[in-house]
Amino acid sequence: MPVQRADAQRNHALLLAVAAEAIATYGADASLEQIARTAGVGSGTVRRHFPTRQALLEAVFRERVETLCSRARELTGRADTRAALLEWLRVVTAGAATIRGLATALTRDRAAAAHEYCCTAQLTEAGAPLVRRAADDGALTPGVTIDDLITLITGIALATEHSPSPAAEADRLLDLAVTGLSPSQG
Template identity: 40%
Template sequence: MSEREGEVTEAKSDTPNPAGSAQGAAKRMRADARRNRERLVAAAALAFQSEGVDTSLEAIARAAGVGIGTLYRHFPTREALIEIVYRREVETLVVAAQELARDLPADEALAQWMQRFVDYIAAKRGMGDSLKILFESKSPLFAEVGGLIPSALKSLVERAAEAGAIRPDADSGDVLHALSSIYAASSGPDWRDRSRRLVQLLMDGLRYGAPGPSAPTA
């Protein structure tokens, strides 16, 4: 079915149907549209990480298994797609902090989250120029998500320090500054591997001098 035919089908799904099937068709259309949108955002995130923000929108649509017309219906401009991808990357990192803290010991949760931060930076580097344009255009995006990552990291660092798993003077602001420095590291095919090693070294430094868990009181 062509993109144009798909548009006609979607439009018809909102037309009252005497047989009573219009509501079900509309629900199916909305579910399909949501899935298409999610696939597009996921495909774009991977493309921006590996190819940069100038990657072909047609290639993103193909990777998502939809036509270019579907992409433009959801995201009329490249900047609209970049904005939602960046928001998704931030929110994914925040949710990861909550899940890791729930499932792992405090220091391991922090260590794994810091490694995931590398993937976030990779996506951010791929979108760098366009994010700068969004920032200069006064997009509300940065005000809306700006404090989420520092807050997530702060909770992980404080939890690990309270558990005695990292040094007690660890400051989440300092850790974030060190993590963010990998954004400016020189590019190359081994950038991600080098960044992961640097993050591991940073975690080793945080563990050095950790007092260990407090002995239970009698």
């Protein structure tokens, strides 16, 4: 990637800061025109830096997604593979439910064409070793994939992001998904 001029670098950083605030307030469909006005630039400048809304969302959430991916890597070596996988799923679910717009970005990622950076692809790559290890240990139902789990937690996050306590509600629903609907028949 070519080095940007100083003013272009400032515009990029300013647009990211303004977009992060707008998305936190209005969600993933925050007005691009309002972001441009607030940043004091034209809408063409926004489009030059972020050719699509998805590119803007990915840039806004990059650091947060990288933190979630880092957590997956930290947990991969744990002896209890089921506990490691569940801990990571809880962290991702809570993040997606409480970071306004992230769940929507993850949903759109799945339908969008390949990008240089894709939030869902990053989470999938980071979580795959946890899923593989849990499956190898018999701690995961056969056939469950990382894609299944990302879809599940994204759905839970979308369903809870507007609740009064999104992280707690998302965790409760994840528990329900993990334990099932019926008590054990032991």
